[in-house]
Amino acid sequence: MRYPWFRLAVFLAIALWPVYWLYQAWIFALGPDPGKVLVDRLGLGALILLLITLAMSPLQRVTAWAGWVVVRRQLGLWCFAYVALHLVAYLFFVLGLAWAQLGVELSKRPYIIVGAVAFLILLVLAITSNRYSQRRLGARWKTLHKLAYGVLGLGLLHFLWIVRADLKEWAIYAAVGGVLLLLRVPAISRRLPRRKNKRAFSSNKA
Template sequence: MAATVKTRQIVFSLKLAIHFISLFLLAKLYFQAFNDRLGADPVEAVLHFTGIGAFNLLLLSLLVSPLAQQFKWSFLLQVRRLIGLYSFTYALFHLVSFLAFEVQFDWSLFLNEIIDRPYITVGMFAVVILFLLTITSVSSIKKTMGRNWQTLHNAVYVALCLVALHFYWSVKSDIIEPSIYIVISVFLLYLRKNKIRRWFRSF
């Protein structure tokens, strides 16, 4: 009984911290952007921060179950969904910032960017997958979908590969940072190799 109350308190504190840190950093970023405090290229700074933020949160959400398994911290699984939701939120701010500041909501220019630039094409596919995972993460939809829910949610591994590729292709010269992200992504996928193999066989 005491352990359950303590676990609930830990989960509550973790959720509060995730909400606070994620929202505070976003609010600070846009406050600085709109007050000219982001240096010579504020658009690049905003795209960088939101893009890396979305990728970090995606990796963190995928780190939760290996950590929970390894250390028997099953309570961690209760914050996985929230981290995933914030990954999508950051990706959405990344996309909206691109639409607003890079293409000024010129939809035909945006379409051309998706067609002409492979790194934007894969980024768009990743956003679509993260969007589908976000809207189906609601408990009532999860229940209605039954076994199909897990099949769909395994698409997070495809999203991870697309985001890693997007990052790698988006940089012009220094490939060290995206390469480190690729190594971390491959490691997280390797930890799930059996699950991913079973998922492929199910098609």
């Protein structure tokens, strides 16, 4: 396994946030509505993780360090885990498991439908993120996983619908997402400064 310490550091850094937030809720450090704070933090955490996941390939191209793409799958799965926890926290703390209220909630907060579509796409991406699916789907796998950008668009729309008037924070995430999307355009991606991977270079010369 390559870069085991980097993988472990990424794993711990991301796994410990929800544990810390639960601890804060436990010691009453999250204010009068801790459930709502947990929902928000997990939602924002998921969006940030999605942006970080999508930044891994451009980072690898610019720095020639293979470690970035080694943790890409882990990051994507963590994004899915955060969204799943965000959904569970919403069902427990906001909906209070009052299923009869779900219809009213969806008409009152249509942004939940947008979030749910993004969640379902992420579920498909998480299920097909393994090597077996990669082999079975062949070239279609790459096309399918480009849907991560669709998830980003839906996540940003979901967030925009919530913040509405106060656009400052939203605009920062949207700008980062926009830059990452632009970096996928072949004409722009070709112009990125690239550092040569020394190992690949020396093995080519040999």
